[in-house]
Amino acid sequence: MIMQLGDCRFDRERGTLTELSRDECWHLPRAELQVLSLLVEHQGQLVSKYMLKIGEGQHPPLTDTSVARAVFMLRSFLGTRHEGLIETVKGQGYLLQPLNGNKRKYVNYLRLQTIPLWSVLVLFGAMLAVSFFYLYQIDHSKPTQALMSSEISLASGENVRLHLYANSNTNNLLLFKLGERLSAGLTACGQSDWKDVYASLSHDKQVLNVTLRGEKLGQSVIRNIKISDFTQPKEFIDATWLREVDICG
Structure with missing residues (x-):
């Protein structure tokens, strides 16, 4: 089975993930292959941590650390544009976003037209003031965090x-x-x-x-x-x- 994941191509039979723009092929280690295969098989559905650990039962179960590291590595290879394809469901597991549909948010413009202009300007000014406040509060001397x-x-x-x-x-x-x-x-x-x-x-x-x-x-x-x-x-x-x-x- 071959599937497109963002800018990458996943070949489950060969166990590879290829970044097409860089033509970089990654032969997935066991943990990454097991996690990605299950997420692809159940795309759009929550896959529990327990299920990701035991896989198909052909190998010893993965540890919680191995699963978390595998997800981190996969997101890193997918890149910042597509790392959100793998969603964390806190305390439960992970979910691969459906690859054939995009989530869109619609704005009710008729309702916006009923809001007085002065209210919009006041709200915008408040948001701008808060943004500048937090900008100056940031401690730029903080040490770089380890990847x-x-x-x-x-x-x-x-x-x-x-x-x-x-x-x-x-x-x-x-x-x-x-x-x-x-x-x-x-x-x-x-x-x-x-x-x-x-x-x-x-x-x-x-x-x-x-x-x-x-x-x-x-x-x-x-x-x-x-x-x-x-x-x-x-x-x-x-x-x-x-x-x-x-x-x-």
Whole structure:
């Protein structure tokens, strides 16, 4: 079954989601494929979290975290114009908006004509004043929020927090893949001096910045790593690199 989802094409048999304008093909991991397949199969209907977790019963159930992460990844790949196709029904599950119909809101212009002009001007002035008030109340010094944060459990019982940063909420598939490689490398350490790892890609996706923070011998330590990769497809991180930089600390 092949279906159009916004600017993407979903091929359920091949397990791929292709962004047509960029010609970028994503071979969906099991969680993303299971969640998207069920949402497509029941489009326009609420699909409970329980149903998304168990799927068709052919594999072990997903965790709540896996389902939430799968939805996040799918929305990110669909892009800001179409991320609203997957709607969250708070406390219940998710719903894929019907793909053959658009929700429209109609305005009763006859009723608007009966409203005095001065009332409209007063309302507009009040809204403008409130907008300026909140604009000046915004704290522009707030730190950038991580696009995604996760906790990595090591064999020693320690936990390392991994934070991924991006300029946009969309088209971050490469960053997520690099995050998974960093996570796998840290997990293989067994133990580590690092407590927090921060990763971000440059706007042109040619430079990966990694910052590691932790403690060693009672002292705070920090390490910054910058990697450039101008090849296609980009790798940045592999097993050899992880050994050479001594990712464990």
